Amino acid sequence: MTGNILVTGGAGYIGSHACVALLEAGFRVVVVDNLCNSHPLALQRVQDITGLPLIFEQSDIRDRTAMGELFARHDIAAVLHFAGLKAVGESCEKPLLYYENNVSGTVHLLQAMQQAGVRRMIFSSSATVYGFPDSMPVNEATPLAAYNPYGRTKQMIEQILGDLCSSGAEDHWQIALLRYFNPAGAHESGLIGEDPHGIPNNLLPYVAQVAAGRLEWLPVFGDDYPTPDGTGVRDYIHVQDLVNGHLLALRKLLGLAVGETFCRAYNLGTGKGYSVLDMVKTFEQVNGVKVPYRMMPRRDGDVASCWADAGRAREELGWEPQKDLSAMLADSWHWQRKNPKGYRQ
Numbered sequence: 001m002t003g004n005i006l007v008t009g010g011a012g013y014i015g016s017h018a019c020v021a022l023l024e025a026g027f028r029v030v031v032v033d034n035l036c037n038s039h040p041l042a043l044q045r046v047q048d049i050t051g052l053p054l055i056f057e058q059s060d061i062r063d064r065t066a067m068g069e070l071f072a073r074h075d076i077a078a079v080l081h082f083a084g085l086k087a088v089g090e091s092c093e094k095p096l097l098y099y100e101n102n103v104s105g106t107v108h109l110l111q112a113m114q115q116a117g118v119r120r121m122i123f124s125s126s127a128t129v130y131g132f133p134d135s136m137p138v139n140e141a142t143p144l145a146a147y148n149p150y151g152r153t154k155q156m157i158e159q160i161l162g163d164l165c166s167s168g169a170e171d172h173w174q175i176a177l178l179r180y181f182n183p184a185g186a187h188e189s190g191l192i193g194e195d196p197h198g199i200p201n202n203l204l205p206y207v208a209q210v211a212a213g214r215l216e217w218l219p220v221f222g223d224d225y226p227t228p229d230g231t232g233v234r235d236y237i238h239v240q241d242l243v244n245g246h247l248l249a250l251r252k253l254l255g256l257a258v259g260e261t262f263c264r265a266y267n268l269g270t271g272k273g274y275s276v277l278d279m280v281k282t283f284e285q286v287n288g289v290k291v292p293y294r295m296m297p298r299r300d301g302d303v304a305s306c307w308a309d310a311g312r313a314r315e316e317l318g319w320e321p322q323k324d325l326s327a328m329l330a331d332s333w334h335w336q337r338k339n340p341k342g343y344r345q
């Protein structure tokens with residue numbers, strides 16, 4: 001294979017796992033990250049796990065000049081675009097920051113790609129783009145109806161990428177939009193994992209920090225949803241399975257003819273829904289720990305249930321999640337125990 005794979009946001013939670021998978025699959029990796037929500041130790045750990053080097057460029061994707069220079073310095077075959085801000089609550093408080101970072105940042109990145117003649121991108125989208133779907137499971141034909149600024153940045157970027165693909169016969173973009181459901185778990189080594197700053201936004205890091213005694217109890221928002229036990233149901237997907245989906249999408253793009261335009265969305269979820277209480281109880285069982293929790297009122301903007309129809313990824317990419325809920329919860333606890341303060345020792 002010629003060329004490197006550029007991983008934007010490669011020091012982050014999912015990006016660092018993707019770097020491991022790419023290096024292990026024999027790709028050369030260049031990471032660009034401004035470290036606004038990550039730590040450089042993650043990249044050292046990626047190299048420790050794989051025994052292979054990667055190139056790190058500390059830069060901001062909004063910096064058009066820096067992006068131009070980066071593409072001039074490295075021969076890039078494709079971009080895995082993870083860089084972005086992802087906290088829904090913060091996006092409601094600071095919408096301009098989110099539109100600037102996620103949307104403008106992606107536009108600058110795309111301009112640099114266009115100038116350098118790089119046309120392949122795998123974009124980290126989210127199930128949030130579906131808003132409040134009428135029925136489950138959600139497939140890719142479900143209308144997009146994001147309802148918060150974070151989700152709208154993902155929907156807008158998907159639209160921008162779609163426009164690029166339909167922009168002209170000579171500009172053959174090849175793009176996979178990967179809509180993640182709820183990424184969870186960590187690399188089985190316990191060396192890399194999710195390292196939230198402050199109070200975690202996602203369920204699993206919260207559960208793990210309560211189990212470790214770092215937080216006192218878990219707030220469970222809503223116990224009167226129309227679900228089997230009244231708590232919200234989500235489709236949790238092991239981060240290793242998620243990054244395997246990226247590798248398969250990358251191989252698909254690399255296998256296309258140069259003159260073939262391609263833009264396709266794929267759901268990445270297991271197709272199984274688990275409630276918050278399922279997660280808490282299974283975490284306790286699998287790991288032999290207690291997770292005290294308290295019922296709280298529903299939170300604005302939470303859907304009762306959401307799980308994926310990932311049939312398209314299975315049929316077109318050959319993707320099949322391998323890791324079950326127990327593995328996800330055990331790996332998450334392993335990471336937490338080995339790194340009680342995350343990367344900040």
Ligand SMILES: NC(=O)c1ccc[n+]([C@@H]2O[C@H](COP(=O)([O-])OP(=O)(O)OC[C@H]3O[C@@H](n4cnc5c(N)ncnc54)[C@H](O)[C@@H]3O)[C@@H](O)[C@H]2O)c1
Pocket residue numbers: 008009010011012013014015032033034035036037038039059060061062081082083084085086101105124125126127180181182183202
């Ligand atoms: N984790 C989830 O639950 C989830 C779900 C759906 C989609 N996603 C998307 O997947 C991607 C990766 O998520 P994650 O959980 O690994 O998040 P993360 O915050 O751990 O990683 C994102 C990385 O991007 C970097 N970054 C942010 N803005 C940047 C900029 N302007 N220039 C350079 N680097 C920048 C951050 O420093 C961080 O290392 C994000 O785009 C996120 O929206 C995540």
